[in-house]
Amino acid sequence: MKATTTAILLTSTTTAVSGFAFLPQNNNQVRSTTKLNGLFDGVKEAFSAPPSQLDSERETPIDRWMGWSVVSENAPTDSAVPSDFVDSMDEKNYVGVELTKPMGIVFEENDSEYGGIFVQSLKEGGVAAENGKLQPGDQLVAVGTKNVSGMDFDDALGAIIESEGDSTKLTLFRGTAKQFYGPTGPSKEWLSAFCEKGGASPQ
Incomplete structure (x- = not known):
């Protein structure tokens, strides 16, 4: 009886051990395959997704x-x-004038957000009004070849006062302060080259 009982116990133990050893092996294979598939699926989605x-x-x-x-x-x-x-890097949107002093232009400073000065009005019967090219709202950009854009009122106006000769050349942008000084304004390189060559030609 003891031998028979022992044989049964060993058989049961062997079966249990075999079953225990077999099942984890299959689980590992399933887990491994799932992880790899998940990884490659992600790669597929990354390459197949629209820009x-x-x-x-x-x-x-x-x-x-x-x-x-x-x-x-x-x-x-x-x-x-x-x-x-308004394309601020297109010379067609700039006005060039050559005027004698006193010019008869009333300038005003833009909001501090932008700086620079613009034409507030033209004095009736003044040189600028008689010239007929400037309009209220034009942004002063250059005096001769000097870039005065963004300067405060005194410095920008001082460039006109200090200019020599019988007449002074001005270049103005035909647009608003936001169009010139905002995100669609000209690049520094373009504006510098534009002013150095004398700005817009008087017509």
Whole structure:
């Protein structure tokens, strides 16, 4: 009886051990396969996903103007350049005048956010009014070849007062302070080169 009982116990133990050793091996294989599939699935999704795009509401005029479109060329878009957009790096949007002093121009300083001065008004019968090229709102950019954009009132006006000769050449931007000093304003390199060559030619 003892031998029979021992044989049964050994058989049970062997079966239990075999079963225990077998099951974890299958579980490891399943887990390993699942992890690898998950990894490669992620890679597939990364390569198959469409290119990310910025929300169209974050697109600015400078993005479209410079060709930095944040929307795919094939994607439809309702956005358009605002009607008040003025290209500040196009010489056509600048006015050049050569005037004698006193010029008859009333300048005013822009808000501190921008700096610089603009034409507030033209005195009736004055040299500038008779010339007919300037308009209220024009932003003073250069006096001769000197860049005065962004200067405070006294310094910008001082450049005109100190200019020598019978007449003084002025270059003004035909637009608002925001259009010139804001995000769509000219680059420093472009503006520097523009002023050095004398700005806009008087017509």
